[in-house]
Amino acid sequence: MKNQSLLESFTCAIDGIKHVIKKERNIKIHLILMILALTLGCFLAFSTIEFILVILTSALVIITEIINTAIERVVDLAVDQKIHPLAKLSKDIAAGAVLFSAMVSVVVAVLLYIPKVVNILL
Numbered sequence: 001m002k003n004q005s006l007l008e009s010f011t012c013a014i015d016g017i018k019h020v021i022k023k024e025r026n027i028k029i030h031l032i033l034m035i036l037a038l039t040l041g042c043f044l045a046f047s048t049i050e051f052i053l054v055i056l057t058s059a060l061v062i063i064t065e066i067i068n069t070a071i072e073r074v075v076d077l078a079v080d081q082k083i084h085p086l087a088k089l090s091k092d093i094a095a096g097a098v099l100f101s102a103m104v105s106v107v108v109a110v111l112l113y114i115p116k117v118v119n120i121l122l
């Protein structure tokens with residue numbers, strides 16, 4: 001492989017992100033949820049640190065989804081569409097990382113949003 005320029009490396013990384021957004025339904029859902037969470041944060045007058053928490057937890061889910069997609073592609077390449085228990089295990093573990101990060105972000109969201117909403121309602 002030839003050495004790439006910085007611009008070429010950047011373009012390849014952007015192409016990778018574009019591929020995931022185009023092909024994976026889940027990442028579209030994560031991106032929409034992030035925008036909704038940030039919009040709701042504006043209405044609830046979130047502090048800077050609260051916005052940072054929303055951005056970081058949303059980014060964690062999106063990053064794990066991107067890595068999950070890369071692992072899926074490598075596994076598909078390795079087994080060439082054949083069924084293999086290790087292919088299943090690898091994909092299930094990668095999907096587990098997405099699930100775990102999503103659960104963490106739900107816990108953070110509950111801790112951030114519920115007190116604010118209750119405060120407004122009472």
Ligand SMILES: Nc1ncnc2c1ncn2[C@@H]1O[C@H](COP(=O)(O)OP(=O)(O)OP(=O)(O)O)[C@@H](O)[C@H]1O
Pocket residue numbers: 024026068072079081082083084085087088089091092095
């Ligand atoms: N080659 C394989 N051999 C055995 N099981 C597989 C194989 N490929 C996929 N699986 C099983 O099917 C599931 C779905 O695989 P697929 O590649 O369709 O991912 P996906 O539905 O796009 O997952 P995600 O929603 O996490 O992106 C995997 O989690 C795994 O359990």
